[in-house]
Amino acid sequence: MTLNWYLTTSIPYVNGEPHLGHALEFVHADVIARHLRARGRLVRLQSGTDDHAIKNVSAAAVADVPVQKFVNFNAQRFEQLGAALEVQFDEFLRTSADVRHAPAVRSVWNACKTAGDLYQKEYAGRYCSGCENFFSSDELLDGLCPEHLTPPLTVSESNWFFRLSKYRDQILELIESSALLIEPKERRNEVLGFLRGEVLDISVSRPAKRTGGWGIPVPDDPDQVIYVWFDALTNYISGLGFGSNQEEYERWWASETERVHIVGKGIVRFHAVYWIAFLLSAGLPLPTRIYVHDYLTVNGAKISKSGVQTASPLDLITQYGADALRWWLLSDPARVGTTDFTIDRLVGAYNRDLANGIGNLVSRTLSLNTREKTWDITVEEPDSNLGQELLARAATLPAEIDQWIENYDFRSATQAICEISDLGNQFIESEAPWQVVKDAESGSRAAAVRFESTLDVLQRACLVAAIELKSFIPSGGHNLEFHLRSGERPPAPVFPRIEKGARRQ
Ligand SMILES: [Zn+2]
CATH class of the missing domain: 1.10.730.10 (Isoleucyl-tRNA Synthetase; Domain 1)
Structure with missing residues (x-):
């Protein structure tokens, strides 16, 4: 068994309070970290916040608060949740606040550009601002975003594109050979299904005017900001010191380690396909495993972060204790399939x-x-x-x-x-x-x-x-x-x- 394990949660966008799904992911990651430490492994556990999401910009506008102030406030509540759940993070990286992050993102961007994988293109497509993602017509559900069930916007703009198509076969091979392990197998099969279809290049920048200038500017093209997923995914190495602390970065990412991302099922493709392609293009090592948890509902209803909180994890901890909430999050939810939370x-x-x-x-x-x-x-x-x-x-x-x-x-x-x-x-x-x-x-x-x-x-x-x-x-x-x-x-x-x-x- 490998001695060094680097574990990450995904980094949530912080347009509101943390919900039960965040608590689930935090606790999953913490249990694996504690378990491995108890078995004598060296473990580093990282979480953080995705501050540059456009959803944060619109939520800040609604709240009439400057975006930076808004994300600072909400990010605190996610850190608070971790502490209340007795989750021990070694690093909590905030993409808008950590000085190591933006240089690391630019460095990955430049490496992809040097590899010839970035190009500019006029583009029109259907875009869900909730997902911050373009959808092809066969991905839509009756014309709606499959995740949010809202009609996508038709967006026409000039963007930077990444040659995702070029990496399709290589990623397919990595997953088929289990060099990149995806658990559970149902999620692995979904990714394989996606890769066996037609894989198109993806847009990796947005006009800065659409984000109100919020985000990391594209190097040498300040009218564009880097696509938030390109930005956010890089947290997994910027938080280790990629470009700022080479020794730590190499210790956890570029040596014989297990590198594990723990994510929800809605964002598997970003991790198992896009992120892998960016790293391959930049000539960087890859994660070794992706663990995918399923969704929770609360009293039969979908959890909506912007909607009414029916089961605030912080309130549940205050009322029933961290042991009770952790135990439920670990013992009841199905490995595959949605589980309903009730008191x-x-x-x-x-x-x-x-x-x-x-x-x-x-x-x-x-x-x-x-x-x-x-x-x-x-x-x-x-x-x-x-x-x-x-x-x-x-x-x-x-x-x-x-x-x-x-x-x-x-x-x-x-x-x-x-x-x-x-x-x-x-x-x-x-x-x-x-x-x-x-x-x-x-x-x-x-x-x-x-x-x-x-x-x-x-x-x-x-x-x-x-x-x-x-x-x-x-x-x-x-x-x-x-x-x-x-x-x-x-x-x-x-x-x-x-x-x-x-x-x-
Ligand atoms: Zn959506």
Whole structure:
């Protein structure tokens, strides 16, 4: 396994408050980072904000605030969300504020130009300002943008074009050979389908007048600004110091590393095709993996960033805690297909898996451990099938979780942890150690051995689960581990039951 891992989230445009989809992506990236660190890898996790999106310009105009001030304010809320979710970013790059970014973008641009891949062309096409993308007629859904279901604008202008067509076969080969891995395979197949069709060159600049001058000017052509996707995608290397800190850049991007982008399904093509082509053209190394998450709806409705917030992640954390929101985002959403968020589902998953599941098991285990001991015996391996099964499952849990994380499957990973607590709770019921201990206290040596062995199995299994849990829900996981190691009972449950609408204690 590779030692150095560089992980990125996509960088959201900041025309409003962060929504649940952003929380999902932040948490996914954080769990992979924590998991790999726990396995001894060196990890760098980067996120940030796409400040130069035209949507930011129009939202700032509506709010009647200068664009820079507007994006500064909103970007803060995304950083706040990361902190509230206990997500640890090593770098949070803001494309309009970080002095390293624009020079890096110009440098990639110039490299593409030197390669002969940029040319000027008069262009008319159908453009969705929501996507900041041109669509061909067969990509439209009944004449509407497939993403926003709004009619595209017919735009006619002179733009710089990038020779995407030139790189089609090369990118196809990279993905078919898995040199560039895309998970899940459904998303990989979509990209392959796109590449097997006709791939046209793409426009990579916009008239500066249309953006009000907001954006990075095209080198030697100040009437044009660089297409926001060309600009935004470059954050993945500008944040490493491409062109400003060669050593760091090479350490994470231009050596034997895994370079992983975590993105939503709506922007796979930008990452798996456009970004790869820009890098190939500029003669730079490529990412090695793209992990694609699906969409969430809230109470059955599509999440709209500019619309009414029905489930603000910051509010959910205030009310139910970071553990509860993280746990839902990891355990419930489908790997492929839209998942609906409701408060009932969040509360249900937390109470079932954490409060009644592992939390209850650890609490029962710790309360057994507080007995005054009048015996001196050696613990034995369990003779019950359940006890043996529990230990066997605990022993394989870390490797199992490695595999699920490798497959970008958090639902299965969290399920594996729940299986330990389910088995543990069954085991404790069947052993009834609170009965056995009475016989031990009356002097039965066999009962004492049985009691201590049961306790030993429970402690070992719980500890493995708690250690693994730390990558998923850091606060709760650390808390469980601390109490299991110290044998000290927590003054209050680590995972107190929560109720819909009730304030958190
Ligand atoms: Zn659109």
